[in-house]
Every structure is written in C-alpha cells, then in structure tokens.
Amino acid sequence: MGGFIDGFGVVLQPGNLLYCLIGVVIGMLIGVLPGLGPAATIAILLPITYGVEPVSAIIMLAGIFYGAQYGGTITSVLLRLPGEASSVVTVFDGFALAKQGRAGTALGIAAIGSFIGGTVSIIGLTLLAPVVASVALDFGPPEYAALSLFGVLLVATVGNGSRLKAVIAAGLGLLLATVGRDTFTGASRFTFDSLNLADGIDFVPIAMGLFGLGEILYNLEERHHKVQTPAAVANIWPSRADLRQARGAIGRGSVIGFVLGVLPGGGATLSSLVAYAVEKRRAKEPERFGRGAVEGVAAPETANNAAATSSFIPLLTLGIPANATMALMFGALLIQGIAPGPQLVSEHPDLFWGVINSMYLGNILLLIMSIPLVGVFVKILKVRPAVLAPITVLITLLGVYTVANQVFDIFLVIVFGVLGYLMKKFGFEPGPLVLAFVLGSVMEIAVRQSLLIFGGNPAGFFTRPISGTVLVALIIVLVLPAVRLLVRRRKEKELV
C-alpha cells in the first residue's frame, strides 16, 4: 500500500498536475472531433514527451486516452456521429434525447456515468490489476469466439424497429467485415483489386456515413415535407428523477466495463453493447429504449469509460499493449529507458502508481470541465439545420480523411452516407450493421484461430470452461424462448 500512497505524492507535484490537465483537455478536444483519435494525437505529441520526466509523459498521454472517451460522447449525442466503435450504442438513446430537447440531460448523465465508471475501474485497477491480468490470459481465441458470437446475437436485440430488419442489417455488417485480406491465407476478398480495400474497410467511414451523413441526407428530404425547427433545449442538467433512473445502469455499467475492458480487441465495444442490452432486458418498459431512455445513455457511456481504464491493465502488469494507443505509450516509455513488462510494478513503483493515481485526478478534472461544456455544446443544437448540416458534413469528411490520410475514405463515407439514408428511409437501423461489422471481424479471426488450435474439431469450444459456459448460456437463451413459444402455441391449439 506504500506504493499507492507514494503515487499520490507523485501526482500532486504541480508539474504532474499540469500534465494531467493538459492531457485530459487535449483528449477531450480530439474526442469531440470525429476521426482523429487518441492514437494519431499521441503519435504527433510523442517527440514532446522525450524531454519530459517519464511519469509526467505517461500521465499526459493517459489523460489524452481517457479524455477522448469523454469527448466522443458529445458528437454521438448531438450530431449522431460516433467517432469510435465503443460509442455507437450511445447514439441510439443519446440522439433521441437530443431531438427531444434533452441533449443536456444526455450529456450530463454521460459525464456523471463516465466519471463513476472511470473511477470504479481505477479502484478495480488499484486493487485487482495482477489478478485480473492473469485471468485475462485465460481468454484465448475460443473465448473470444464465444463472446463475440454472444455480442453479434445481442446486436439483433438492441434495435427498436423490426427484429427481421435488424437481423438483415447485422448480416450486411458481417458481410462487410469480410472485405479485405484474409488474415489466414493472404487471399484478397471483395477488394476488386483495390489496394485501398486490402486491409478491409475502416470502422470510421462506415459509422460516420451510416449515422452522420445518412441522417443529414434524410433530413434534407424531410424538410421538403414540413418546416423543421430545432428542438428547444429544455433543461441543461439532468433532473433528480433522471439520476435516480440512471443509478442502476451506472453501477452495472461500471462492473461490465471494467471486466470486459481488460480484453484487448473489441473489449470496450462489447462492454458498451452488453451494458445497454442488460439495461434493456431489465427495464419494465423496454420499448422506451431507442426513443430516449436515460439508462440507454448511462449504461454504455459508463461501461466504455470503465473499459478504457481497465484496458491499461495488460500494459501495466504484463507489458502488452492492448491497442494502438497503448503501443504508443509503450514506445514512449521505451524511449525514456523504461521497458514496460511484468516487472514494472516492482522496478518502477513511482511510475506505476503515479499513472494509476493520476487517473483518479484526471476523471475529476474531466467531470469539472464537462459541466460548463455541456451548456456550451448543447447550444449547437439551436443552430439552424441549414447551417449546421454543411458544417457537420465538413467535419465528417475531414475526420474521415485524418484516419488514414486517404482520399479514398472520403468516397467511402459518401457511399455509406447514401446507404444510411436508404436504410433510414426503409426503416433499417444502422446500429446493428455497425456493431455486427466490428464484432464480425473479431469473431471470424477468433473462430478460425480456435479451429486451428483444436485441429479442426469444433467440439473444442465446449470443452473449455469459459467458452463452454458462454456457449451453453447462449443456447439456453436462444432455444428456451423458441421452446416456450412452441408450448404456448400447442396450448392455444388445445384450447381451440
């Protein structure tokens, strides 16, 4: 525990406080801009960190990473632009709330949920990091396969429209996930000999196109039919009733986010989806979801922030970077002569605890910053659509370009924008498509890796405790309702 307390000593040095503040402010700003993610930002700032103390550098870089999670909510709620896969779920109810003039409620709840989720996750990190890390290693390809299958099946239930349409959209998402080079054989799939498609389609153009651009195109058409005035921004801050309603969602979201966030590759996305599905299932009136349920924003936002925090565990305890942002922090540490590995805690306790404890502080800073910013950002909605729409399009196109610096991606976002418009017109929701797309590639790789490990025998999935349990649970959840339906039908027949 000595290290933990010394860690606060490290954080509370004025210099480190300042770096923490700089980090979270930059993080929040780049989070607001769709496309430009924390990885690209950290890459640009990397040379600056060379001259800085290692602890300060990592405190700042970490701040950028979790600060971006806060900022990402804002565009998802206000403009229907999810910049990251883990904030797609937030769009469903967040944007619906914004349309009802309750954007302030959505953003406020998201900020509070993010703060609590982040903080709970840091407490978990403080107390359980080594244990969790070793459990995470038990998650091999078969477990990922089972979890992502679970995720894909959940996708069909998150929508609010027709189940069939959600399944069709999810199917399309799975198909899109197969575009690009086959990870196992090197064969090109659906690339039409274009190098731009060799690595498949990036998440950003798909999400920006289907959600953001699609919505704008749809509104253009709508406006011919009726005069559209932006919804009056009613209350800036969530009411006590809203908070009471979101309480449970925030609690459960924190735990779900912490646990699933430890898994590299899709952990954060999966956690937001699972948290949302859990709330919808528990709700007395699940039909409220997708139409502006406060829990529908609280759950995924809490979970993705908790997941962002716990995704530090593999880096700090095992020395394995879980994503591109972590890889850059890994690089930043190496330059400083510190090699993140299993011995990091014992060799550099000041760094380990300094970074962890800076997150407590960073989350408080983010919450304090969010409160006045919510008031500022919701005013964006007062802008006439005729002015706001072209600006949103511009931001979208720029954002998409910054992902890989490819003009091709701009064309791609336009194609998906048209698709998004058509989907909306015919009553298909983009959420299931985008989520199935993200989870589909995780699932394909995990299933095929598993089969290689099992020597081609699918029974292997059931002989491992974790994947077996998940799969059996899935079968029960899927088969039981079908059986119940059959029984009910038969009874009805008997009655007749």
Next chain:
Amino acid sequence: MLFSKLNRRVLVTAVSASVLLAGCGGVKTTSTGGKGDYPTGNIQMSVGASPGGSTDLITRAIAEGVGKELGVSVPVVNKPGANGALNAKELQSAKPDGYKIAVQNASLFTITPLAVSANEVVKLDDFDLLGGISQDDYVLIAPVGSGYKTIADLKKAGKNIKYGTTGVGTGAQLASALTFKQAGIPATDVPFDGGAPALTALLGSQVDVATIQVGDGIEQVKAKKVVPLAVFSAERIKFLPDVPTAKEQGYDVVVSQYRFLTAPKGTPDDVKTKLADAAKKTYATDAYKKFNDAHCLTPIEVSPDEVRKILDGYATKYKGQLDQLGISLAAKK
C-alpha cells in the same frame, strides 16, 4: 431563425480547430527553388502502417533527426494499408524532388509477394534507395511451464506443435514455417494480428510456441515468463546474448525484418546525398542509438547498393527454400 453570436463562435471554433488538426496530418510541401538549395520546404515522411508500430516509431525517430539536420519540418504521415503496399505505391507516383520519402520494410519486397495476390506486389526497382537503417530480429518463444528449451525439445514432444505468428506474409511466419519443416516437426500455423496478441496467446498457453519480434517479447524473457528457444538472425544478437540462433541448432533459417530509407525513382543525386547524409548524422546521435537499443534494433546503416544486395539475397533465398521444402505461405487454391 436567428442564432446568437455565441453559437456562431462555438461553431467557428470547432471548425477552425478541426481544420487546424487535420492540417497537422498533411502539411503542404513547397518544392520551389532550383538546384542546390534543397530543402526549401517541409519534407514529408510517410509510413505504411498505423501509429505505434516499429516502422512508425523508427520513422518518427529519423524524422526528428533529419529535420534538425536540414533545418526544416519533417512531418510524419501514416498511410496504413496492405502491409505498406498502399504507401509504397503512393510514394512511387510522387514527384521525385526529395520532399516525400519513406522508411520501407524489406518484408514487403522479399516475403509478402510469396503470400499475397499479384496486384499487391511492389517492386524494389521502382524506388531510389537512400540507405539501410536497421534490422529487427525474430525470436521463437515458449511458455515457462512448457519445459521446452530448444527446437530439439519441440521435436521430442512428439505432437503437433501449434505456433503463433505475427500474421500471414510476415518474417515470423516464414521463419517458423521453415524451421518446423526442416526439423520435420508436425506443426500448425496460428496467425495473429501482430506481436502483442501473439504474445498474449502464448502467455496464456493458447499456443505451444510463438515467433515474435525481439522488442515485443524481451521484457517477458527477462522476467522469466517466457523461454526463448532460438533467434532467427545469422549470428547471436546483443540483446539476447545467451540465446542460440536457429543456425547453431542445425537449421538453415535466417529471417529478420530489415528497414531502409527510400525516395521516388528519379530523385536528383544531390538531393539524395543530402538526405542520406542527414540520416547518417541522425544515426550517429546518442538519442538515436538509445532508441535502437530500447527497441532491440541492430543498426545496419549501409549504402543503397548493399541494401539492394541484402534484399535480393533474401528474396532469392526465401523463394528457393520454400520451393525446395514445398511450403506455400499463400492461400491454397
């Protein structure tokens, strides 16, 4: 409907901020001026990979030094896609004026063509070479509890060995495939998307062994979480001096990643000399040497001709070995 000044200000700030940030990614290069006064504008270094990987970090380290030497800005732009082929093709068609250069990977020219479709193949002759940079070696590792200490132990295990690699068409895949085939060990290739997931799978004993880049696994070796069985360099490397090479263990497998600096074909000689000199001076700095050591990179800062010789040698050797052993890295059709 009117909107207040505040709203307008918010929007203007948001848009100008995004324009500014987007601008950081693609700073305009001005290439005016005649012979001799190069460089007069920014030199862009593009990377055919996402931020955070070895190629990206090496590019950024060199950009830092070259920028200081030549007194201009050297922005780094990531253009990931197709193992770097996308970036290579863009560089190939860029104006050969020395304002666009890139670090490229040998594997793109020597190994990837053995695994991917023809349209993704890039040829070395389409570029001007500026010089060699460094070598990034591969190590075969096993979990501590497995009891494996050498390649021979894997043979003695008498079972199908599942080996993790960093992906299809990588040196890790080639090195493993050659070793297991030569040793006559029945084995299954389980490709992962890079070193980190392969290492994670190995630590959790999801696979029996894995081949990853030394820099990705050295801390786990030092912490005795994994056992190194062999390195695939020609001679032992200074970062793992006690680990024998595959060659020492009787297998003719020498595979490593090798990076070098390239420019579009037809870049004027004086410009090339200036760039190569600036790079050389960067390599000589303590900061850069420290960078190499931190990432377990062995400097091979040789002339363009030698780069070509090294690459041609590898390409011919790999192809010959694969043909001889009847291994195919690519999809079985």
